Amino acid sequence: MRCILAAVLLSLLTGAAQAQTPPRVFGGAVSLNGIWFDDPEAEVRNDLEAGLNARASLSPHISLVGSGVYGIRNKYFRYSAGVRVTATDVDNQAFSVGLGLQYRGSGYYELKPDEWAPDASVGWRPWPQLPDVVLVAQGWYGIESDKAGALAGIRYVLPF
């Protein structure tokens, strides 16, 4: 019993020490999303996605971001890439809001057109003892299609 308590305490202390991790330029995460497309006439209205997210943090406010995901129910691949500006405290590793622009594309006809889309993103690390787990939400609208969408998901930041 003491060994178990010691292990739990050690893991919590280790997690607390890791809550403020040194910033790195490059980062990647495994992702799981619920996604909703706001076009009432679209064949694909929502899905559950799995994939990867990546970022290159270049300055306190500016990052390059991207993702590649697979829609599990509708069997599509979708990608995005662009730039994001952090609009909250740049040194707050627990919560941030990012505003940006990404090019969103897919080989799946029902997700066309491929287009540029401004987006707003929220990221939250709710558990200090699990700093690699991030909850996210994002909204966007396509400049060409004038259609909006949103996703909510969970990320596990990879250790590299």
Next chain:
Amino acid sequence: MDLLTLLGLAAGRPADRVISLIDAAGNADPQLRPEADNIIAQLRSAVDPANLANVFAALPAEVKNILSGIIDPRNHPSDFA
């Protein structure tokens, strides 16, 4: 499209869309309501014109540093959205 324009675009409909999503989560589960309200308040504060003006002011210097090869990373959770 310059960074100032995209910030303005992203602060409008996309931010409203995120707020709708988070609000729906708070309505679906009353236990999430306080956290949802907190996140919505922080998001609204972030896209407030006064805050965006401060963000705008910092960008030219940061772009100059990036182009000069001076990289100063941060650990933003929203980068993984």
